[in-house]
Amino acid sequence: MSSAAALIGALWRTSCRRRLHGAPRRSSDAPAQRKLVRSGEERKPVICIEGNIASGKTTCLEYFSRTSDIEVLTEPISKWRDVRGHNPLALMYQDPARWGITLQTYVQLTMLDRHLSAVAAPVRMMERSLYSAKYIFVENLYRSGKMPEVDFAVLSEWFEWITHNISIPVDLIVYLQTTPQTCYERLKQRCREEEKVIPMEYLEATHNLYEDWLIKQTAFPLPAPVLVIPADHDQQKMLQHYEENRERILAASGT
Ligand SMILES: Nc1ncnc2c1ncn2[C@@H]1O[C@H](COP(=O)(O)OP(=O)(O)O)[C@@H](O)[C@H]1O
Numbered sequence: 001m002s003s004a005a006a007l008i009g010a011l012w013r014t015s016c017r018r019r020l021h022g023a024p025r026r027s028s029d030a031p032a033q034r035k036l037v038r039s040g041e042e043r044k045p046v047i048c049i050e051g052n053i054a055s056g057k058t059t060c061l062e063y064f065s066r067t068s069d070i071e072v073l074t075e076p077i078s079k080w081r082d083v084r085g086h087n088p089l090a091l092m093y094q095d096p097a098r099w100g101i102t103l104q105t106y107v108q109l110t111m112l113d114r115h116l117s118a119v120a121a122p123v124r125m126m127e128r129s130l131y132s133a134k135y136i137f138v139e140n141l142y143r144s145g146k147m148p149e150v151d152f153a154v155l156s157e158w159f160e161w162i163t164h165n166i167s168i169p170v171d172l173i174v175y176l177q178t179t180p181q182t183c184y185e186r187l188k189q190r191c192r193e194e195e196k197v198i199p200m201e202y203l204e205a206t207h208n209l210y211e212d213w214l215i216k217q218t219a220f221p222l223p224a225p226v227l228v229i230p231a232d233h234d235q236q237k238m239l240q241h242y243e244e245n246r247e248r249i250l251a252a253s254g255t
């Protein structure tokens with residue numbers, strides 16, 4: 001893993017970010033805490049694009065990559081479909097109780113690697129995050145009874161160790177808010193082989209978890225403020241929405 005190597009020689013530092021009065025608790029709010037950070041690098045703003053499966057995240061990232069000096073990191077889905085000749089994504093959809101832990105362990109590793117990789121441009125935009133992998137997908141497998149408790153416990157221990165000991169800065173979450181119906185239609189249109197078995201109920205469950213996390217803000221800590229962009233519209237209208245929100249997105253990221 002390229003970025004894991006970046007941790008070698010990492011420094012311990014004291015994180016002193018304070019919580020705004022009345023703001024929802026964020027996962028970075030722990031009292032002054034020593035965390036591993038990448039050494040010798042200027043910290044650049046990180047924006048995570050979040051949203052349900054097939055909500056339009058990749059399309060949004062493509063648009064920004066064409067029109068701004070932004071480094072775009074899409075999800076490492078090609079790795080989830082091929083790790084040394086195995087396809088943990090397909091295996092998980094075929095038998096979630098058996099392979100959910102396998103996929104989610106690998107997702108956690110590859111998302112961590114994304115967060116820790118060197119940032120080339122002034123701003124980074126990345127698709128999803130270590131946080132949504134845990135709060136949406138692991139949580140969904142567990143709550144739906146498809147992940148054994150012991151697998152959930154091991155993944156949770158890993159997640160908590162990582163987030164307590166490694167600095168994973170996120171400056172803004174952009175939530176592409178769709179209905180599950182919209183995602184279902186776009187999913188069918190995209191026609192990814194592994195996802196042909198996904199029923200509407202699955203998209204409803206992941207949608208509800210996203211809403212609890214990012215809209216109601218009741219489920220899990222927020223790693224950053226949230227900007228909501230309604231995303232049920234056609235592509236043309238979505239590009240307009242991105243344009244209207246460009247300054248807010250870049251301002252919120254501190255540029
Ligand atoms: N606003 C939109 N209206 C209709 N189809 C869309 C829209 N945005 C994306 N799509 C299509 O929906 C599918 C899923 O979009 P994608 O950007 O891959 O979503 P995600 O990355 O969130 O899974 C793709 O086939 C894409 O071309």
Ligand SMILES: Cc1cn([C@H]2C[C@H](O)[C@@H](COP(=O)(O)O)O2)c(=O)[nH]c1=O
Nearest residue numbers: 052053054075107128133134137138195
């Ligand atoms: C993060 C994450 C993703 N998945 C699955 C869900 C989808 O089938 C793909 C991602 O596709 P998207 O169109 O980019 O949403 O990966 C998963 O099962 N577990 C995860 O943690």
